[in-house]
Amino acid sequence: MAIAFILIFLTAITADEKPLLTPYQLNIPKGFPQPKIPENNLLTQERVDLGRMLFYDPVLSVDSTVSCASCHHQALAFADNQPISPGVAGRLAMRNAPTLSNVVYNPTLLFDGYLPTLEMQVLVPIQEHAEMAYNIVLAGNRLKENADYVKRSYEAYGRKPDPFVITRALSAFERTMISGNSKFDQQVYQNKKVMTKSELRGMDLFQNQLHCTNCHSGFNFTNYTTVNNGLYEVYQDSGRARATHLPEDRAVFKVPTLRNIALTAPYMHDGSMATLEEVILHYESGGEGHINKSEFIQPFRLSKRERKDLIRFLECLTDETFINNPDFSNPFTP
Ligand code: HEC
Ligand code: HEC
Missing domain, CATH: 1.10.760.10 (Cytochrome c-like domain)
Incomplete structure (x- = not known):
């Protein structure tokens, strides 16, 4: 027993x-x-x-x-x-x-x-x-x-x-x-014709003309490198150098994904830019002359329509399925 x-x-x-x-x-x-x-x-x-x-x-x-x-x-x-x-x-x-x-x-x-x-x-x-x-x-x-x-x-x-x-x-x-179920995904990966002409023009600007894809590349819109994109001449935040203490890492930051970017304002590591328009105007200016600034950050000029097209394209990265997925919601609220 x-x-x-x-x-x-x-x-x-x-x-x-x-x-x-x-x-x-x-x-x-x-x-x-x-x-x-x-x-x-x-x-x-x-x-x-x-x-x-x-x-x-x-x-x-x-x-x-x-x-x-x-x-x-x-x-x-x-x-x-x-x-x-x-x-x-x-x-x-x-x-x-x-x-x-x-x-x-x-x-x-x-x-x-x-x-x-x-x-x-x-x-x-x-x-x-x-x-x-x-x-x-x-x-x-x-x-x-x-x-x-x-x-x-x-x-x-x-x-x-x-x-x-x-x-x-x-x-x-x-x-x-x-x-992975944004309008962009539906158009590009699921072969559905959901993007408007303006959005498609914006995608062409992003990929082929402005070369945003030098950094924001691939299915997740980042190549995961760390670079300086010319926000300031003098940074409050030492960026990657905070971890490595190397001078070449000063004021360089990980390239962020742009997925759901229309939902994640304000932008940049310090939240210093309130809108996507502000971000694009920053890139158009070619940025501030920091010693570590990437060679890919160069001035360019967009018409009003092109700027709008580019914003429309970035808005196509919003994934309603993701933000409404019940599997990710607060389990403590019924
Ligand atoms: C007070 C606000 C705050 C809270 C609370 C918070 N986070 Fe964060 N989280 C941040 C900030 C700010 C960053 C960026 C920090 C940096 O890059 O140094 C971040 C970054 C992250 C990242 C990195 C994402 C990437 O792509 O690099 C992950 C993952 C993350 N948080 C998960 C969590 C988890 C898990 C918790 C809870 C245990 C948590 N966070 C709590 C503000 C917060
Ligand atoms: C040389 C690499 C590089 C290129 C080229 C580049 N970016 Fe970025 N981008 C970055 C980095 C790095 C950051 C984050 C910087 C920071 O937080 O200080 C960033 C941030 C952003 C953000 C804000 C992301 C967030 O979550 O806050 C947007 C939007 C953006 N870029 C759009 C673009 C567009 C549109 C283009 C093309 C006109 C472009 N980028 C070209 C490297 C690049």
Whole structure:
């Protein structure tokens, strides 16, 4: 009898600690490559679900007021509409919250173009004084007091909530944020005739005449390099040099994706440009003479109509399916 009891007890424990591995199938849009998912964090439904809860839960900030979603809003393609988004106690850091569209493809994260994995990136906002101002070990301890999180954490990773689980679950959720059903995708990859003449003229300007695709290239509109696009002669933000301390990296920033760009104003690393028109006028001017400015940033002149065409094209990168996808919405609001 005692042995039977012990056996039941043991099986109960192992059954509990074995993660459930319900496969999660990423929906890869036409024209998109298969993304790399790290071996040590393969996608499962349990991991994605847990990451989604953590993304929307202010529990990861010191005073439980700020969540990832406070600065990365689904309706804005997981960017924000403020130049600088306030963190805990309204504190402001230095940079504009970027879209998370297609982050699964990014070889590096942040404007520095330096941090290699989403898992590592999670540590930044949690500990950053002007963002969540907390400590990921303490955040794990806080989650251990919540029976639902403990259960889900076992189901996802076979262990209690801790930094291992928090970093991996959030990354698993972020890897599902794929945006590939914009008007541009429908026209170019799905062979539907949905773009207007003006939008098509704008695409021709973007690709063939102004060579925006020297940097904003491919299905995700970035070549993932870090360059200086001539915003200032003197920058407040040292750019990639913040990570590398190299003079050639001063004031160079990762080329951002332009997916959902019409939703993610204001623009640039510091949110200093309010509209797409302002951005285009900047490129037309050829930019300020910074020593690291890319040779591809050269002055040109557009007519009023061409400028409008180019903006119409950029608006074609908005993906309504993405911003309305119920799989990405706040799981705590019905
Ligand atoms: C207070 C606002 C704020 C909060 C809260 C916040 N972020 Fe961010 N996020 C930003 C800003 C600003 C950047 C750009 C920082 C930089 O480049 O140095 C950023 C960048 C990112 C990036 C890099 C995207 C890319 O393409 O390079 C990811 C991924 C990300 N955040 C995920 C998260 C996650 C996950 C959380 C919650 C754990 C979170 N963020 C919380 C403001 C915020
Ligand atoms: C030499 C590379 C390069 C070229 C060419 C280039 N860009 Fe950029 N672009 C960048 C970089 C780098 C940034 C981010 C700079 C920053 O944040 O300080 C950027 C930012 C942007 C942004 C704002 C993105 C955001 O999320 O804030 C838009 C819009 C944009 N570019 C459109 C264009 C258009 C349109 C063209 C062609 C006229 C173009 N770019 C040509 C490198 C380039």
